[in-house]
Amino acid sequence: MITDLVRELGAEVGLDLPAVHVTGDDPVLPSAFRVGTAAAATVGAVTAAVALVLRSERDRLAASKRSPDGFLGGGPPAPDAGRVPAERVTVDVREAAIAFRDERYFRIDGEAGGLWAPLSGDYRTADGWVRLHCNFDHHRDAALRALGLPLEADKEQVAEACARRMALSVEEAVTEAGGCAAAMRSRAEWDAHPQSAAVAETPLVAIRRLDHEGSGVPAPDPRGGATAAAGRPLEGIRVLDLTRVIAGPVASRTLAAHGADVLRVGAAHLPEVPGLVVSTAFGKRSCEIDLRTREGVAALRELVAGADVLIQAYRPGALAALGFGPEDLAAIRPGIVSVDISAYGTRGPWAGRRGFDSLVQMACGIAHEGGDGDRPVPLPAQVLDHSAGWLAALGALAGLLRRRAEGGSWHVELSLARVARWLDGLGRVDGGQVAEPDPSDLLDEMDAPQGRLTYVRAPGAIGDLRPYWTSPPPRRAEHPPAWW
The missing domain is CATH 3.40.50.10540 (Crotonobetainyl-coa:carnitine coa-transferase; domain 1)
Structure with missing residues (x-):
């Protein structure tokens, strides 16, 4: 195969x-x-x-x-x-x-x-589940605004806010606010989606x-x-x-x-x-x-x-x-x-x-x-x-x-x-x-x-040739923007 x-x-x-x-x-x-x-x-x-x-x-x-x-x-x-x-x-x-x-x-x-920020994760909603991606601060802040929460809100407050709403509602609100979210769909539901x-x-x-x-x-x-x-x-x-x-x-x-x-x-x-x-x-x-x-x-x-x-x-x-x-x-x-x-x-x-x-x-x-x-x-x-x-x-x-x-x-x-x-x-x-x-x-x-x-x-x-890296990861912005 x-x-x-x-x-x-x-x-x-x-x-x-x-x-x-x-x-x-x-x-x-x-x-x-x-x-x-x-x-x-x-x-x-x-x-x-x-x-x-x-x-x-x-x-x-x-x-x-x-x-x-x-x-x-x-x-x-x-x-x-x-x-x-x-x-x-x-x-x-x-x-x-x-x-x-x-x-x-x-x-x-x-x-x-x-690898994951504190607020990134899966949350139960009134009708299913939704995932919030909050690894970047501006995505986290967008999710909190969409949920009507203060920027210092914790995971428990986010869970409570999601539990009161429908999964698609959270997905759309967070997305419209500039954040990243996805409601859990079945394969049949996804197949029916225009995307x-x-x-x-x-x-x-x-x-x-x-x-x-x-x-x-x-x-x-x-x-x-x-x-x-x-x-x-x-x-x-x-x-x-x-x-x-x-x-x-x-x-x-x-x-x-x-x-x-x-x-x-x-x-x-x-x-x-x-x-x-x-x-x-x-x-x-x-x-x-x-x-x-x-x-x-x-x-x-x-x-x-x-x-x-x-x-x-x-x-x-x-x-x-x-x-x-x-x-x-x-x-x-x-x-x-x-x-x-x-x-x-x-x-x-x-x-x-x-x-x-x-x-x-x-x-x-x-x-x-x-x-x-x-x-x-x-x-x-x-x-x-x-x-x-x-x-x-x-x-x-x-x-x-x-x-x-x-x-x-x-x-x-x-x-x-x-x-x-x-x-x-x-x-x-x-x-x-x-x-x-x-x-x-x-x-x-x-x-x-x-x-x-x-x-x-x-x-x-x-053959005997294997891929490998000749140098370790550099420090952020360690080099000038130029070819060598």
């Missing part, structure tokens, strides 16, 4: 991926949903796509020895010129599943960080070329003389990461594990979840830019001009309003691959609605099924976030490979809600009583400015 899924994911983004050797099977984590299958399929697809990059580079290096032009001279190699045999791509289901919950195992000097229909009409990973066929030539390789044949598969590929919470950071962290240069762009005025920022920042640099200022916009334009990939998870339309929509990015840097991640997609009545993994699980029926409708029970990992992150990395790699073969700039889109639909379609497994796995053999340690870090190693392998 997993090998077929990998092939299907490759076809989704226009890649003929090499076969993946899979070890292990579901169930791995305690859930009826095929969490291990989703993890292994997405990790396997990305690893196979990296193998394509590696093979392409080695083929080009071999061909350049036969051709006076070679790749760097602009001429593609002959189809049979010095082709290097592919190394076996492998993925282990347990390893991938544990990587999907790496934030649970992450430690700083042996201590776990807090579900809009999500169903979109691809799992949508990818399109931004300029017309025949325009441009294959973009030059930014690595110059450094190639994957001599170094790491994505060595010299520049990635801008404009994301904050799990999905986007996982995507760029994955690319960094295969050698990409990743610059994470934050802002001093934007709130963050400290533990998640650190655990997803391996192998990256960190800078801050204030896009509310003219200077900040100019600084980002300069970074875009030197980038190969930009990953962003702002609400749909937010960056475009600042002059950084997909077409704008392609104009600034022809050949760029822009990747957009959203909660519910860009179509339908919820297009642009704020959302997070836990909220999408509530809205689309996953949490309802997990608790048999009596109470919400989430997945045993932030599966939608992690799947979306790996699929975003796959989309970025597909854009890079297709840019090389076809030229042009590329735009990739995906949403957590569409990932939820894909996960639901994988079927069920008898895994409700599976014991929690022991991750100890998959953990590693690294010294960092924050302390001694314990983390889950990056999964997947290409």
Whole structure:
């Protein structure tokens, strides 16, 4: 099943991926949903796509020895010129599943960080359940205003306020106030929702070329003389990461594990979840830019001009309003691959609605099924976030490979809600009583400015080549907004 899924994911983004050797099977984590299958399929697809990059580079290096032009001279190699045999791509289901919950195992000097704010959680309402996401202070304050509570209200007061109202009423009031909430729906209720229909009409990973066929030539390789044949598969590929919470950071962290240069762009005025920022920042640099200022916009334009990939998870339309929509990015840097991640997609009545993994699980029926409708029970990992992150990395790699073969700039889109639909379609497994796995053999340690870090190693392998991070998470805004 997993090998077929990998092939299907490759076809989704226009890649003929090499076969993946899979070890292990579901169930791995305690859930009826095929969490291990989703993890292994997405990790396997990305690893196979990296193998394509590696093979392409080695083929080009071999061909350049036969051709006076070679790749760097602009001429593609002959189809049979010095082709290097592919190394076996492998993925282990347990390893991938544990990587999907790496934030649970992450430690700083042996201590776990807090992942949830005090008011974040599930609340019983007069007719069901609702989840409030209050990890950011402004989302917390919006929820409290919507519930008619003072800003110093505690969890008990929030529970009392929710208990007096209907779940959908709380969801809408909090959303209208600028907060983040989701009522628990059954799958049937979600299927009847117009947003579900809009999500169903979109691809799992949508990818399109931004300029017309025949325009441009294959973009030059930014690595110059450094190639994957001599170094790491994505060595010299520049990635801008404009994301904050799990999905986007996982995507760029994955690319960094295969050698990409990743610059994470934050802002001093934007709130963050400290533990998640650190655990997803391996192998990256960190800078801050204030896009509310003219200077900040100019600084980002300069970074875009030197980038190969930009990953962003702002609400749909937010960056475009600042002059950084997909077409704008392609104009600034022809050949760029822009990747957009959203909660519910860009179509339908919820297009642009704020959302997070836990909220999408509530809205689309996953949490309802997990608790048999009596109470919400989430997945045993932030599966939608992690799947979306790996699929975003796959989309970025597909854009890079297709840019090389076809030229042009590329735009990739995906949403957590569409990932939820894909996960639901994988079927069920008898895994409700599976014991929690022991991750100890998959953990590693690294010294960092924050302390001694314990983390889950990056999964997947290409022959003897395994992904890894060469640097620890940086301090926030440790680096200037510039490429290196």
